[in-house]
Amino acid sequence: xxxxxxxxxxxxxxxxxxxxxxxxxxxxxxxxxxxxxxxxxxxxxxxxxxxxxxxxxxxxxxxxxxxxxxxxxxxxxxxxxxxxxxxxxxxxxxxxxxxxxxxxxxxxxxxxxxxxxxxxxxxxxxxxxxxxxxxxxxxxxxxxxxxx
Amino acid sequence: xxxxxxxxxxxxxxxxxxxxxxxxxxxxxxxxxxxxxxxxxxxxxxxxxxxxxxxxxxxxxxxxxxxxxxxxxxxxxxxxxxxxxxxxxxxxxxxxxxxxxxxxxxxxxxxxxxxxxxxxxxxxxxxxxxxxxxxxxxxxxxxxxxxxxxxxxxxxxxxxxxxxxxxxxxxxxxxxxxxxxxxxxxxxxxxxxxxxxxxxxxxxxxxxxxxxxxxxxxxxxxxxxxxxxxxxxxxxxxxxxxxxxxxxxxxxxxxxxxxxxxxxxxxxxxxxxxxxxxxxxxxx
Numbered sequence: 266x267x268x269x270x271x272x273x274x275x276x277x278x279x280x281x282x283x284x285x286x287x288x289x290x291x292x293x294x295x296x297x298x299x300x301x302x303x304x305x306x307x308x309x310x311x312x313x314x315x316x317x318x319x320x321x322x323x324x325x326x327x328x329x330x331x332x333x334x335x336x337x338x339x340x341x342x343x344x345x346x347x348x349x350x351x352x353x354x355x356x357x358x359x360x361x362x363x364x365x366x367x368x369x370x371x372x373x374x375x376x377x378x379x380x381x382x383x384x385x386x387x388x389x390x391x392x393x394x395x396x397x398x399x400x401x402x403x404x405x406x407x408x409x410x411x412x413x
Numbered sequence: 414x415x416x417x418x419x420x421x422x423x424x425x426x427x428x429x430x431x432x433x434x435x436x437x438x439x440x441x442x443x444x445x446x447x448x449x450x451x452x453x454x455x456x457x458x459x460x461x462x463x464x465x466x467x468x469x470x471x472x473x474x475x476x477x478x479x480x481x482x483x484x485x486x487x488x489x490x491x492x493x494x495x496x497x498x499x500x501x502x503x504x505x506x507x508x509x510x511x512x513x514x515x516x517x518x519x520x521x522x523x524x525x526x527x528x529x530x531x532x533x534x535x536x537x538x539x540x541x542x543x544x545x546x547x548x549x550x551x552x553x554x555x556x557x558x559x560x561x562x563x564x565x566x567x568x569x570x571x572x573x574x575x576x577x578x579x580x581x582x583x584x585x586x587x588x589x590x591x592x593x594x595x596x597x598x599x600x601x602x603x604x605x606x607x608x609x610x611x612x613x614x615x616x617x618x619x620x621x622x623x624x625x626x627x628x629x630x631x632x633x634x635x636x637x638x639x640x641x642x643x644x645x646x647x648x649x650x651x652x653x654x655x656x657x658x659x660x661x662x663x664x665x666x667x668x669x670x671x672x673x674x675x676x677x678x679x680x681x682x683x684x685x686x687x688x689x690x691x692x693x694x695x696x697x
Contacts, residue, residue, distance in 0.1 A: 320673065329417045330444065330479070335664070340675040366448070368465050368474055370664035374673035386675050396447050409675070 269319045270298040272312060274404075276324060278331035278394045287392065287402045294404075300412045309406040311385055314376045316411065321373035324392060334367035336391040336401060340409075343384045367393060380411035419444050420460060422482040422627065422650075426576045430633040435650040440485070449655075456650075464617025464658035473661045476615040478594065478654075482579040482629060488558055494578070500560055501539075501553040508532050537562025540634065542577070543642040555634075555641070577632045577643050581611045586626035588654055593619045620658050626651045 274294050281291040287308060295305045300313035314320060326333045380386060385408040394400050420443045429438040441458035443450050449461035465473030483490050493499075511532045515525065541552035555563045555574040563574045584596040596613035627650050632643035663670050 319670070330419050332444070332447070338664075340673065342676045366463060366659070368448075368463055369659055369661055371661050372664045373670055374663070374665050375670065377672045377675060377677075379677050380675065381678065409673075 266315065267297070267299055267318070269321065270296050270312060270314060272296045272310070272320060272322045272407075274322060274324045274335070274390060274392070275327060276333045276392060276394070277327045278333050279328060281392075281402055282394055282399065285399065285402070287404050292392075292404055294407055304407075307406075308404050309408075311408045311410050313410050313412045316376050316378035316380065318376045319373055320376060320409070321371070322390070323372070331394070333392055333394050335370065335372050336367060336393040338372055338388055338390055340386055340388045343381065343386050376409065376411070380409070382411045382413040385410045417477045417479055418460065418462070419479045419481060420458070420652075422480055422579075422581070422629070423485050424482065424579055424629065424631065425485040426487070426579060426631050429648060430576075430631055430646060433646070433648070435629065435648045439650050441652055451655075459622070459653045459655050462615055462617055462654055462656045464615070464620075464656060465661050466618065466658055467661055472617060474617070476617050478596075478613045478615060480581055480584070480611045480627065482581050484576055484579045484631075486558055487579075488556070488560065488575045490578075496560070497553045497556060497575075500556055504536060504554055504562060508536055511535075535562065538641055540574070540641040540643055542632075543635065543637070543644045548637065548640065548642045552642075574634060580630040581627055582630050582647065583628040584611055584613065584625055585628070586624055586651065588623035588625040591619070591623065592616065593623050593656070594625065594654070596625075615654075615656065617656055618658055620656050622653055622655045624651050624653050 272294060273296070274292065276287070277291045280289075281287050284291060292308050293306045294308060294310035296302050296310060296312045298312055298314060298318075300315065302310060302312045304310040312320065322335060322338060324333050324335050387405065387408040390404045390407065392402055392404070394402070420441060423440040423442075424435060425438040425440075429435050432438065437456065439456045440454055441456060442453045443458065443460050445461045446453050448463050450459060451461070452458045460478075462476050462478075464476060467473050488496065511528075515523065515528050515532070537554045537556075539552040540555045541549040543549075557563050558575055581598075584594075588594045589596060594613040594615050596611055598609060599612050600609055629648050629650065630645050631648060633646050635642055635644045662668060665671065665674055
């Protein structure tokens with residue numbers, strides 16, 4: 266088992282901004298975990314993981330001259346409740362809330378042990394593509410699941 | 414947002430050729446306004462390059478610069494480069510058709526001399542390229558920005574001729590000499606730049622403001638023994654980069670790595686014995 270799982274978020278920035286959505290082929294996610302993650306290459310990636318593994322998220326633009334960065338990652342309760350995950354990621358300014366330079370942010374953390382095996386913990390990825398009101402789009406489909 | 418950086422170098426070529434300088438005739442803009450570039454759209458652009466580093470001091474993000482030159486008021490760069498040749502052939506074909514129609518016209522009902530003059534005028538002026546070894550033998554018709562022939566002479570025509578593509582031929586100066594940027598010309602299948610463009614990787618650990626100079630080749634129309642030609646003119650223009658470098662940090666904590674902020678399960682407190690708010694989940 267790898268101690269680290271990389272989750273890559275690949276974005277067609279021009280397509281996403283033109284359509285105003287990350288759906289319709291404008292975003293795909295994949296990871297390099299070895300626990301049979303599902304939804305590889307789609308917005309609904311479910312990353313299978315185990316407690317203690319380090320998971321790192323990175324965003325990459327299809328067109329290398331278009332900007333995209335992760336603005337926040339917020340975990341939701343597995344029961345679908347409205348409460349979002351605690352932590353600085355919910356600050357709403359930038360990930361750690363210090364300044365707007367998203368290049369400085371490293372989105373990684375350790376899988377806690379209290380995840381219930383077989384339960385999907387969905388999270389909301391907020392992506393920023395340049396600036397302005399229409400520059401931020403969400404993908405609420407991906408999740409983590411503790412492997413059984 | 415660590416996208417590749419693009420710097421558009423827009424030049425009013427006609428004015429630059431006339432004044433023999435790019436000063437006051439060059440407009441620069443990049444895609445780093447969000448990250449702090451200053452002077453967008455002016456000749457005094459300062460491109461912001463926000464470098465990052467890890468806790469061990471190593472480079473966090475690679476930064477790549479690309480320069481794309483374009484001439485103000487010219488036929489758009491997206492038009493294929495053989496457009497001038499294609500239009501020249503079409504204009505000549507139209508003239509041949511007009512001559513044939515003139516030959517088939519009813520004698521006495523057409524002012525042949527005037528019509529021939531009109532056809533001759535529709536051919537515009539052919540221009541060649543002048544190089545150190547001499548002037549090219551064949552040329553194409555000088556076109557204006559709408560794709561129509563300019564008048565009888567490119568420099569004195571009623572409509573301005575579309576200049577040959579603006580070229581960057583070198584990038585040098587302080588930032589290069591001090592090994593802050595490492596520029597080179599690259600080839601790609603990109604139709605916009607005809608496959609050639611200047612690019613540079615940046616040592617983003619070198620914080621500070623650095624200047625660099627671009628050498629650009631523009632063309633001026635000259636007349637030589639009754640033949641019009643484009644003569645290359647080499648001009649230079651200086652711009653600046655401002656490099657900053659800051660440490661990476663964990664986005665969830667603002668500091669080092671920790672557990673993911675996944676909402677913990679609701680504690681199942683024994684009835685009446687324990688306040689649920691005092692419990693915390695075990696991490697392992």
